[in-house]
Amino acid sequence: MIVFEKPKSLTDKEFHYCPGCPHGIIHRLVAEAIDTLGIEGITIGVAPVGCAVMAYDYFTCDMVEAAHGRAPAMATGIKRSLPENIVFTYQGDGDLASIGMAETVHAATRNENITVIFVNNAIYGMTGGQMAPTSLPGQITQTSPYGRDVKTAGYPVKVAELLSSLDGPEFIARVAVNNVKNVRNAKKVIQKAFENQIQNKGFSLVEVISACPTNWGMTPVNALKWVEDNMIPYYPLGIYKDKSAQKEAENK
Amino acid sequence: MANKVLMKGNEAIAEAAIRAGCRHYFGYPITPQTEVAAYMAKRMPKVGGTFLQAESEVAAINMVYGVASTGRRVMTSSSSPGISLKQEGISYIAGSDLPCLVVNVQRGGPGLGGIQPSQSDYFQATKGGGHGDYHLIVLAPSSVQEMADMTTLAFELADKYRMPAMLLADGTIGQMMEPVELAEPEEVVFTEKDWAVTGTKMQRKHHIVNSLYLNPEVLEQKNMERFARYAEIEKEEARYESFLMEDAEYCVVAFGIAARVSKNAVVAARKEGIKVGLIRPITLWPFPKEVMAKAADRVKGFVSVELSMGQMIEDVKLSIECRRPVLLCNRTGGMIMSPDEVLNSIRALCGGEAK
Numbered sequence: 001m002i003v004f005e006k007p008k009s010l011t012d013k014e015f016h017y018c019p020g021c022p023h024g025i026i027h028r029l030v031a032e033a034i035d036t037l038g039i040e041g042i043t044i045g046v047a048p049v050g051c052a053v054m055a056y057d058y059f060t061c062d063m064v065e066a067a068h069g070r071a072p073a074m075a076t077g078i079k080r081s082l083p084e085n086i087v088f089t090y091q092g093d094g095d096l097a098s099i100g101m102a103e104t105v106h107a108a109t110r111n112e113n114i115t116v117i118f119v120n121n122a123i124y125g126m127t128g129g130q131m132a133p134t135s136l137p138g139q140i141t142q143t144s145p146y147g148r149d150v151k152t153a154g155y156p157v158k159v160a161e162l163l164s165s166l167d168g169p170e171f172i173a174r175v176a177v178n179n180v181k182n183v184r185n186a187k188k189v190i191q192k193a194f195e196n197q198i199q200n201k202g203f204s205l206v207e208v209i210s211a212c213p214t215n216w217g218m219t220p221v222n223a224l225k226w227v228e229d230n231m232i233p234y235y236p237l238g239i240y241k242d243k244s245a246q247k248e249a250e251n252k
Numbered sequence: 253m254a255n256k257v258l259m260k261g262n263e264a265i266a267e268a269a270i271r272a273g274c275r276h277y278f279g280y281p282i283t284p285q286t287e288v289a290a291y292m293a294k295r296m297p298k299v300g301g302t303f304l305q306a307e308s309e310v311a312a313i314n315m316v317y318g319v320a321s322t323g324r325r326v327m328t329s330s331s332s333p334g335i336s337l338k339q340e341g342i343s344y345i346a347g348s349d350l351p352c353l354v355v356n357v358q359r360g361g362p363g364l365g366g367i368q369p370s371q372s373d374y375f376q377a378t379k380g381g382g383h384g385d386y387h388l389i390v391l392a393p394s395s396v397q398e399m400a401d402m403t404t405l406a407f408e409l410a411d412k413y414r415m416p417a418m419l420l421a422d423g424t425i426g427q428m429m430e431p432v433e434l435a436e437p438e439e440v441v442f443t444e445k446d447w448a449v450t451g452t453k454m455q456r457k458h459h460i461v462n463s464l465y466l467n468p469e470v471l472e473q474k475n476m477e478r479f480a481r482y483a484e485i486e487k488e489e490a491r492y493e494s495f496l497m498e499d500a501e502y503c504v505v506a507f508g509i510a511a512r513v514s515k516n517a518v519v520a521a522r523k524e525g526i527k528v529g530l531i532r533p534i535t536l537w538p539f540p541k542e543v544m545a546k547a548a549d550r551v552k553g554f555v556s557v558e559l560s561m562g563q564m565i566e567d568v569k570l571s572i573e574c575r576r577p578v579l580l581c582n583r584t585g586g587m588i589m590s591p592d593e594v595l596n597s598i599r600a601l602c603g604g605e606a607k
Contacts, residue, residue, distance in 0.1 A: 041452050062459045081302075081318065082451070
């Protein structure tokens with residue numbers, strides 16, 4: 001009896017991700033949601049520019065590759081063209097919170113009926129470890145070699161908090177994948193972000209706090225500990241906005 | 253046939269696009285093309301289509317990229333500074349071999365420039381525009397009627413060759429009103445494309461729309477294949493209008509609004525006994541090289557008339573391999589030459605400078 005297998009909506013292509021990189025876990029959670037909801041045949045994924053640039057090779061559903069930061073705009077076009085299909089984007093912090101901030105905020109405020117998986121590992125991974133909009137104060141990166149100085153580089157962008165201040169979006173949540181408990185919760189929340197789209201509720205974004213052992217210069221184990229000790233305190237986990245749940249509560 | 257109606261050039265584009273089966277428009281306000289968006293905002297909801305005012309030109313072109321990925325007719329429109337912003341997306345769309353229509357109702361530049369008509373985006377439109385090896389099919393209307401007809405043609409050519417097409421108009425044709433006869437609406441039939449993303453329905457391998465090829469050998473091959481297609485387009489699709497060229501000893505070359513001004517000058521020069529004709533490129537890419545080269549066998553010289561510091565003139569010179577002198581008659585920054593200014597250039601050409 002098989003008790004644990006590869007999700008059907010992941011291809012057999014071997015991931016190119018570094019050892020200890022949680023992208024593999026997050027890909028798996030997305031694929032599990034697609035499998036559970038039985039939507040593989042109608043789903044279209046939008047890959048970003050960044051470490052997940054080749055995500056189009058890993059998912060078995062139809063895929064497109066967006067320009068840097070433009071995934072929510074491209075997803076908007078796809079969804080408007082094919083409203084019966086399920087459209088998701090998979091983006092990193094540089095892609096979504098720096099170069100693509102305008103596209104993100106406006107897709108959210110339009111309550112565009114798409115699902116956004118936002119992987120926040122506080123660094124630009126693909127280009128070799130530069131400061132990200134979400135790098136923590138004091139964090140050492142290739143382009144903040146003395147640590148992120150908030151006097152000159154400003155403060156990290158808290159995407160979940162920022163977007164939940166808008167009236168538009170349906171669902172904004174932040175999860176993490178640094179331990180089993182958090183992974184299990186992330187799975188539930190990611191699935192909900194897809195269910196919302198199926199139910200035509202609108203824009204659902206899940207910020208996933210992740211790690212980058214390679215560019216943080218840590219072992220995978222230490223990187224997960226760093227997530228626990230530094231990332232999660234700065235980026236508290238939880239459901240930041242759930243319009244439907246809020247309405248239900250008000251009607252009671 | 254439909255009756256003639258009086259329309260602004262910009263509105264003619266919008267109505268023609270809807271009649272050509274385009275059901276998705278993404279735009280951002282910018283003078284002098286905003287009437288396209290305004291018309292679409294009114295009409296699209298009535299025909300079950302999408303009008304979306306994007307947060308920027310960058311977002312708009314990437315929404316176009318999204319719809320184009322699904323294999324459906326889609327367009328955006330803007331004016332010069334906005335078209336610069338769209339170049340990234342246009343490059344991706346070209347690199348992913350997708351059809352779409354981009355309308356540029358040009359204004360004076362560079363920078364914020366002005367809001368008066370111009371043709372100074374010729375280089376940007378015909379030489380690629382964004383990064384990488386690619387071309388757009390570029391059509392240059394010179395009347396409101398052609399704004400409508402070339403919108404239809406642009407969609408057809410874009411679909412046929414799976415590449416973006418651009419309508420390169422200017423503020424004059426965009427803003428002026430003329431009688432126009434519109435084509436009967438096409439029925440919107442969606443045919444499944446063997447490259448589009450529409451969901452696998454669990455019946456086929458996934459489609460990937462992509463412009464990333466990390467293996468340089470593969471990317472080189474992709475570019476070679478694309479340029480083989482471009483060579484076919486150069487052979488098959490070059491379009492032009494020839495005016496009084498049969499016995500011409502001199503040739504004026506002009507497109508768009510400059511061609512209309514030039515026609516008056518050609519007629520006036522003929523009255524003075526100067527045997528001059530006009531070649532009006534209708535496709536700017538592919539440039540009608542062959543007709544230019546043939547004209548160079550017979551005529552003594554050319555005048556390139558354009559609303560720029562002289563951009564098309566380079567293609568004229570290349571087409572005729574510099575075998576004849578080519579004068580430039582130009583205004584820029586939003587100014588338009590008078591027929592007399594073109595006439596003076598024709599006189600100068602035959603009065604010595606052509607010898």
